[in-house]
Amino acid sequence: MNQAAPGRNSGAIVIGGDYRGLGVVRSLGRRGIPLCVITDEHKLAGLSRFVSYRFGWPATEADQLKFLLELAAHRGFAGWALFPTGDEPAALIARNHACLEGSFTLTTPSWDTLRWAYDKRLTYRLAAKLGIPCPLIWYPRNREELARLKCTFPIVLKPAHKHKPSRFTRDKAWRVTDRGEMLARYDEACRMIESDAIMLQELIPGNDGQFSFAALCADGNPLALLLAVRLRQHPIDFGHSSSYVESIEHPDVERLGRSILAAMRFTGLAEVEFKLDPRDGRLKLLDINPRVWGWHTLGARAGVDFPYLAWQLANGLKPDEARGHAGIRWMRAITDLPAALGQFRAGRLSLGSYLRSLRRPLEFAIWAADDPLPSLFEIPALLRANLTIRRTLLAGSAAPASVPRPTGLTVSPARSDSDSKSSEAFS
Numbered sequence: 001m002n003q004a005a006p007g008r009n010s011g012a013i014v015i016g017g018d019y020r021g022l023g024v025v026r027s028l029g030r031r032g033i034p035l036c037v038i039t040d041e042h043k044l045a046g047l048s049r050f051v052s053y054r055f056g057w058p059a060t061e062a063d064q065l066k067f068l069l070e071l072a073a074h075r076g077f078a079g080w081a082l083f084p085t086g087d088e089p090a091a092l093i094a095r096n097h098a099c100l101e102g103s104f105t106l107t108t109p110s111w112d113t114l115r116w117a118y119d120k121r122l123t124y125r126l127a128a129k130l131g132i133p134c135p136l137i138w139y140p141r142n143r144e145e146l147a148r149l150k151c152t153f154p155i156v157l158k159p160a161h162k163h164k165p166s167r168f169t170r171d172k173a174w175r176v177t178d179r180g181e182m183l184a185r186y187d188e189a190c191r192m193i194e195s196d197a198i199m200l201q202e203l204i205p206g207n208d209g210q211f212s213f214a215a216l217c218a219d220g221n222p223l224a225l226l227l228a229v230r231l232r233q234h235p236i237d238f239g240h241s242s243s244y245v246e247s248i249e250h251p252d253v254e255r256l257g258r259s260i261l262a263a264m265r266f267t268g269l270a271e272v273e274f275k276l277d278p279r280d281g282r283l284k285l286l287d288i289n290p291r292v293w294g295w296h297t298l299g300a301r302a303g304v305d306f307p308y309l310a311w312q313l314a315n316g317l318k319p320d321e322a323r324g325h326a327g328i329r330w331m332r333a334i335t336d337l338p339a340a341l342g343q344f345r346a347g348r349l350s351l352g353s354y355l356r357s358l359r360r361p362l363e364f365a366i367w368a369a370d371d372p373l374p375s376l377f378e379i380p381a382l383l384r385a386n387l388t389i390r391r392t393l394l395a396g397s398a399a400p401a402s403v404p405r406p407t408g409l410t411v412s413p414a415r416s417d418s419d420s421k422s423s424e425a426f427s
Contacts, residue, residue: 011035012311013077013104014045015057016085019332019365021045022374023297024083027307030370036077044366047374053077057089064089065096072103081105081314083292083307087162090291091118107314108291109267116264117288120160120199124285130263132256133277133284136202142195146186149200153177156201157185159193166192175203175238204284207237207348209276211250211283213257214293216269216309216319220262223313224304226324227253228295231357234335236342243336244357245295247302247328252283260288269296269310294365298330301363329357332365334378 012028014021017039029035029050036053037046046054055071058064072078082104084090093100094114100106108114116122124134140146154177162169168189176182182200189198210230215222232244257272271293273286292307299306302324309319343349367375 010315011077011080012083013038013071013080014083014085015089016040016042017045018042018085019044020085020292020294020296021083022048022366024085024292024307025050026297026368026371027300027305028311031308033311034080036071036080044374044377047377048371049373050371061092064092065099068100069103078103079105081107081311083107083310085292087118087289087291088165090114091161091163094118105314107268107310113264113266114290117266117270117290118161120158120287123288126263127260127285130259132260133282135204135275135277135284135286138200139196140186140198140200143183143186143190146200147179147183151200152202153179153182154203155182156203157182157189158199158201159189160197160199163197164193168192172240173201173238204275204277206276206278207233209278210286211248211253211274211276212245212271212293213253213274214269214271214296214299214306215257215261216304216306216313217261217266218313219267220265222258222261223319224299224306224309224322224324225254225257226299226302226304226306227257227326228298228330232336232339232343234339234342236339236346241332241335242295242330243332243339245298245330246326247298247324248326256283256285260285266290267313269306271296294332295330297365298328298363299324301330301361302326302328328361328363329359330363330365331358334366 011034012024013036014024015038017037021037021042022045025035025037025045025048029048035051036055037051038055038057039046040057045051058067068082082093082100084093090108091114093106093108094111097106097110116126121139124137127134138149138151140149154175156173157176158173159169168174169192174185174189176185186198210233212228212230213225214228215225217223226247227250228245228247230242230245232242234241234243253274256274260272261270268290269292271289273289274283275286276282277284296306304322304324309322312319340349340354344351344354366378
């Protein structure tokens with residue numbers, strides 16, 4: 001429904017229709033906040049019963065800015081909070097911060113701040129200045145320089161930013177296994193984005209040990225925070241997204257995450273990702289997401305409802321300081337089923353371990369009893385994936401008895417929903 005809004009200035013506009021946007025919609029909608037969703041190719045969030053207004057997202061940045069300003073000036077959405085769920089909408093708002101702040105309530109910082117997270121070249125430069133370890137990184141100026149590069153394979157080819165949409169930026173990174181493949185993939189990437197935005201990064205070995213520091217900050221000071229570990233991802237060996245995550249406590253992840261967000265003087269929502277390098281035992285910075293991230297809905301069940309707290313902060317209200325408790329799990333079933341199947345085939349997961357990972361408290365990315373319609377649109381694909389994994393698991397293939405855990409992680413017995421104490425600790 002695309003009619004004019006009722007003129008209230010306390011609503012929210014969610015830009016992005018995937019499961020991240022759906023999480024924001026549910027967080028705010030459950031508190032009676034009016035909601036508008038602007039969808040791109042993803043429509044899931046627009047199916048929520050909490051959404052009153054739905055629009056499509058224009059293709060170009062100029063049209064996107066014009067469209068937003070029209071919403072405020074002529075459609076009655078002036079003063080509503082903008083919640084971008086992807087890098088490009090967040091960058092658009094940041095670059096046009098001065099233009100948009102007179103028409104909307106903004107939940108993301110200006111470009112002077114956000115660019116340090118958006119452009120990975122700046123991210124790693126800041127990390128080096130702060131003494132935060134990073135993977136080895138190369139910035140070849142041309143193909144000839146790349147051909148002479150001395151590196152160890154496999155290696156990762158990735159875009160420094162996603163300003164120009166393409167298959168390369170959508171995939172986020174390409175894993176290459178030898179020099180010939182590296183040069184071929186570089187040529188392919190050059191046809192999609194500018195060559196100076198192509199970087200190479202060493203691939204930290206191992207499938208475990210990816211951690212996150214997630215926070216709502218005001219001028220670099222975390223008002224609410226949560227730490228988590230990625231236990232399964234899709235694809236399993238070089239995952240683009242988390243499929244199964246658990247909240248934890250980890251002092252080193254927290255220290256490093258706090259350090260870089262403080263240096264940026266960041267205001268808003270951010271997730272800082274690290275990976276533990278088994279070769280030297282150091283946590284290394286991978287990425288900073290300066291907007292809601294994939295598993296952010298885990299926070300509400302852990303005691304930190306990130307979108308609502310961000311809405312409060314943006315609207316001049318003082319959100320309660322909060323720290324999420326450990327031992328809460330999150331699953332995106334549509335990708336976790338194939339991820340679990342891949343781990344089973346690789347001999348890293350048993351049926352019993354997979355079933356135990358479904359124990360409560362567990363937050364689903366899509367399913368919600370009070371908002372079932374979005375789930376219905378994923379059921380056919382979910383049933384097909386579930387049938388495949390059941391057939392494989394029941395075929396009697398050999399598999400280990402337990403799931404490998406990240407180094408240093410000690411698992412306590414499962415607790416009930418009523419017990420908010422940590423179920424994990426780090427030795």
